[in-house]
Amino acid sequence: MNIKPRKVVIIGAGHVGSHVGFSLATQGICDEIVFIDIYEKKAEAQTKDLEDATVYLPHHVNVKSGNYSDVDDAEIIVVSAGPLPDPTGGMTRMDTLGMTIEAIKPIVENIKKSNFGGILIDISNPADVITHYIQEKTGLPPERVISTSTTLDSARLRKVLAKELNIDQKSIYAYAMGEHGESQMVPWSCASIFGKSLYKLMEEKPETYGKLNLDEIAKKAKAGGWDVLYGKGSTEFGIGTSAAELIKTIFSNERKVSMISVLLNGEYGQKDVYASVPAILGKDGVVEVIELPMTEEELKQFALSCDTMRENYKKALNM
């Protein structure tokens, strides 16, 4: 009998990469985790640290530090290499584009030379533009190259709303779309509490729902990443868990609707741009983009966000 282990290769074993690995291990989502880092000693150290944890975990998982020969039979590659925005402030994720492209170039070359036939999830920022760059440069099919992008911003948005409303966040359907960055937008007209329109609830219950300040909530959720970065110098638990959630969805072929960055092909009136949208995700990658019935104004905001990515993607190609 030939049972193939579920293998994930994590390229960039820093704060994010290590937490993706930890989240996968603690939840028993895969059987093998391989860390690759330009600093081999760091990949080795993350391996040893995670291996120590596996002794007390309920799931068996093999962890090792490796190299690009490991991607040939991997089902999933996670790219989490690259610099962080200055943790003392003043930089956007998009400002790290040039530095991240430099870090990504050798990764792209190595993946291109490999026999990788699985799904690649990019986390490195600016996530949507870097994902587009990786897809173009590796030539991997677009449905198999995605980014976590606003998976995390959506979690932050639901968390803020949950606290305002005192309702469990899993019962709140509200999402950030477009860029994992400054131009992201929230299609509030599509937000609901377990299917009941948030707008309708605000109208019907002015004393509770009606008091929500949606602009402030969106702003607070968008600032969430910066609050964490400025406070502790990195963000890791939220993104580690977000990536693990997508990997679980893929391995289990859940076909769950996930808020991920995908290459758009006419959906929402956009083409040839990576942006976060709700999409069905399964074992072969992106199955279908779900087009929410946004208002004209929301579509305009989404288009502006796509323009930001398009503009910066052009710059990336010349870097």
Ligand SMILES: NC(=O)c1ccc[n+]([C@@H]2O[C@H](COP(=O)([O-])OP(=O)(O)OC[C@H]3O[C@@H](n4cnc5c(N)ncnc54)[C@H](O)[C@@H]3O)[C@@H](O)[C@H]2O)c1
């Ligand atoms: N999308 C998101 O939601 C999200 C959240 C947090 C961080 N990030 C991004 O993830 C990336 C990593 O963040 P971090 O906090 O882990 O940073 P970090 O500095 O802790 O780790 C980055 C790691 O990448 C390695 N690296 C650099 N170039 C490499 C290469 N060519 N090949 C292999 N490894 C290489 C470094 O040695 C380092 O260990 C950044 O781009 C950051 O902006 C994205």
